[in-house]
Amino acid sequence: MGLLMLLHLAFFRYNPAQRANRYFAFYAGCLSLGAVGFYYSSRLPFPTLGLSLSFVGVAFALVGLSGLWTVRALYALFGFRPGRLYRGLWIICPGLIAVSVLLLQSGEGFLAFLAAVLLATAEQLRLVFRALRERRRGARIIGVGFGVALLTLLLIVGLLLAGTPAPSWLNMLSFVLSFLPPALGISLFLAREFALDSQLLQVKLGEVERLSAQTIAQEQEKQALLESQNETLETQVRERTGELQRSLTDLRTTQAQLTQAEKLASLGELTAGIAHEIQNPLNFVNNFAELSVELLTELQEEQARPAAARDAGLEDELLADLTQNLTKIAHHGRRADSIVKGMLEHSRAGTGERVPTDAARLADEYLRLSYHGLRAKDKSFNADFAAEAAPGLPPVPAQAQELGRVLLNLFNNAFYAVQQRQKAQEPGYRPRVSVRTARSADGRRLEIRVQDNGTGMNEAVRQKIFQPFFTTKPTGEGTGLGLSLSFDIITKGHGGTLAVESIPGQGTTFVVGLPLA
Amino acid sequence: MKILVVDDERDVQQLFEQRFRREIRSGELQFSFAFSGEEALQFLASQPSEAVLILSDINMPGMSGLELLRHIRQNHPAPAPPTVLMLTAYGDQQTRDQAQTLGASGLITKPVDFTALKEKLQQLNPPSA
Structure with a gap:
């Protein structure tokens, strides 16, 4: 019994959820101590009768209480809630036991003890029957234990009633059989529960291991999937990057081609202006050459006359005219020459070298070129134009042909704007484009202001005009590169500024600012 | 016949004087020169009815030849509106029509074909007259 107590205490320690173990351990403890008490009560030499009696009394009390612990253990085991009946037992049984201990010497004392044991046993049996009826787990094992105990008790009672004196071994056996089987039943059940629990745990542990293995496998699978997806993505990114690179190269090529086209287009516009500009000096060269031939013929005629009839004054006049004509031919020849040179300079790529340049003269030249270029295309077009320069302007470091391109572009735009406004046939409208070259207020820059009284532009357009490919002209008329190239030439090529002011319906002013030093 | 030539190219004066040297010497033609539209108007204002024929370039900075023509037609109707011939490098129909509309x-x-110009001047101013 002591071993059973230890065993169940151990069970309880490892599985505190099963409280029946604790109660059963109490039961086993009480019973074993009681049994030990009985055993030694007759063997130990007690000095006084009182001591011996109290020793036996304690043993009785312990054995009696063990029955109550069994009841408590059964309550816990079958999951019944201990009610009033249980609490009543705890009052009645100890009372009866106390009575039995006090009346230890008499037969009534033993009856009281028996009553207590029977009450406890009755409650135990009631619980077992209820459990059996409700088919509680373990009810059968425990039921069998109680069954054996009950049969044994009935046998003893039967023997007692029959008055047959039982042999001492039978007394011993019946005592053992009446106490041990329920205890063993409960014990077996609890042990089986424990074993089942641990088995269940084992199974659960196995399941957990299997699940975690599964999870790990899934994790690895996911990892592998991620890696392969990563690889695919990287490949795609590489491919896209390659594609982008290619389209970027294509774009650059196209842009370069467009820039070239823009250069050619501006050259085309220039050519018309140049043709007109060259036409005038050429006319003079031709006319004065023809006239000179006429003058020479006249001179020869005069010289062929008899000396008396010759008019010396006329000959001198003819010679003076001839000299003048040849001077004019030379002058207009040089004029045409400088225009051709300018044209060649314009078509040539900029050297990137900035040399001291007379910006005001350049502005004047290109203003004329632009006007005549536009005139060549639209014969009905007419506009006032004027180039002004502040006196005493210093030369500005510039790439003349590039700056010329910018100015030409600004003038072309200005004339286009006034032409557009003119088309609206506003009464009293006089198209006018002017350029004024002067030092900036702080004296550190040269400012070329190109002003027109054309259509002007709204804020939305004004913000976009320096963007490449932006144009307000109808398709095919403008490449949209003029101002963007101009902007680059002035800001990147000259470290200068290109600003614009505009009022819709009133006109636009572009200001080229070039650093003087 | 008095002729006013209007052109921004100053060498035009020498050119005309030589081309028409015989006519000038004979007093058949008299030339005056103005080098802008504004100058031409000033000349006309200071010497009313002096010129009977005006030869004007169209493309000039400032007042264009056509504007000059408009001014002449508006402000100088009397005594006799001078004949105005327009000179231009752009001999297209549009300019022609515009010039004609303006009078x-x-x-x-x-470039001026001086032989043709002389013939035209002779038609306008027959030597007999």
């Missing part, structure tokens, strides 16, 4: 007597394209 030009004719359009001469540059």
